[in-house]
Every structure is written in C-alpha cells, then in structure tokens.
Amino acid sequence: MWLRRTVVCAMVVPLAFLVFRDAPVRLVGPERAAAKPAEPAAAPRPVIVSRAQWHADESLVKEDAVYTGTVRAVFVHHTGHTNRYDCADAPKMLRAMEEMHVRGEGWDDIGYNFVVDRCGTVYEGRAGGVGRSVRGAHATGFNAHSVGIAALGTFDPGVPVPKALIEGIAKVGAWKLDRSIDPQGFVRMVSTNDESLYRRGEVVHLHAVAGHRDTFRTYCPGEALYARLPAIRAEMARLRDVGRPDGRPSP
Secondary structure (H helix, E strand, O other): OHHHHOOOOOOOOOHHHHOOOOOOOOOOHHHHOOOOOOOOOOOOOOOEEOOOOOOOOHHHOOOOOOEOOOOOEEEEEEOOOOOOOOHHHHHHHHHHHHHHHHHHOOOOOOOOOEEEOOOOOEEEOOOOOOOOOEOOOOOOOOOOOEEEEEEOOOOOOOOOOOHHHHHHHHHHHHHHOOOOOOOOOEEEEEOOOOOOOOOOOOEEEEEOEEEHHHOOOOOOOOHHHHOOHHHHHHHHHHHHHOOOOOOOOOO
C-alpha cells in the first residue's frame, strides 16, 4: 500500500522546512507544452484575489509558467504562519512569502498555486493564469497534473480549522480537479523525482485530495488540517453535485 511510506513528524516544523526542496523539476516534451483547452469545470470558479490585487512583485518571477494539462490531484498544504493574523494582512503575508520562495529558496515564483486564508478568501498564487494548469513547486515528484492549495497558518494538533477555510479550499479543489475524478476517490500518479517518498517512475495510488505529507517527508499540512481532509473531500463532492439535473454524484 502507498501509505507504507508516509512519514508523520511529531514536532512543529518551520515554514522553511515545510517547503524545502519542493523546487520544480524541469520537464521536457509534452509536459512543457501549453495546455489544451479544458473541458467545462465540474464546479463554478470561486472568487479569487488576483496577483495584481494582492500586489505580487512580478519582477521576482524568473521564468514563464509551465503548463501540464488536466489536474488529477489536489495537494493541501499549510504555510507555517501564525494563526492570529488579521485577514486584512493576508496580502502582506503573501508578498513576504513570495520573496522568501524566490530569494530565499531560489525558485522561479511562489510555490503554491493558490492560498486560502482563515476567512476563506482565495488568493492566486503561482503566476500563469488561474484558469490553466500551472505546474507549481509544492509537491516534489508530483507537481505535474496537480494543484497545490495552501492554508495560511499552522495547524498543529488541537488547533481549530475554521469552517470558512475548509470551504475555501474545497471551492478551489472542486473547480480545478478534472471532472472525471471523484474527489473522494483515488488517482494513479507517477513520481518524477527520487526525492519524494517514491522512486522516480514509481506508480502510486493516492487520494485525489491528499496532504503534502502523503508524497514527501514533512509535517505539512499539520495534524489538525490533515484530519480535516475527509471534510474537504466531502465538501468538494457536494459542490460538484450542486445543479446536476439528474441529482447523481459527479463521475
């Protein structure tokens, strides 16, 4: 079983470690080609605060976005920030995180595709167009065909996970995940990097909505948020079923 290699840390890990060595592995050939027009999404696009609105520093971006086609998996993260922030300060926190990812880690851009604050506000992360499948730097070995959604905060054992945060993550995931994939099911993925929990080329069956720790040796997304992944999956499934004329679950 793929779970045999999952590592759970027993201590709080600083932000720098939570994202350490998640720098993207450059792909060639079809993975680098621009994504084909996507089929209609299975759920509505949520309201998203754009990079222009949170005043991302575009001069920091080193390379153009890489597009990888359909999103087959959602990886949930936490950023390692304090939980006592005012949501009005989230843009400032994102700008600091962008600078740390680029100047501190040496990446091309902010690692996550999207960030959600404790009030449920969704922010555009990595540049390249929110409606396209942009390869992030959030899940070593599994950055292609996935979307990285980070919760702004730190979710140690016993830390309450706001309902608005769960709903915000679910809205993005329900919209981005390929309509053919069940948010409560499993997907077949192939590791592209030996630095993940799996050898390069190894076939892995993961939850369609997984935690960062499911593919990398890390505490992320924290015990409390990891325990809420079933709730996120269920909310994603509900959002994808809303408005279906036959009342049947999404495929």
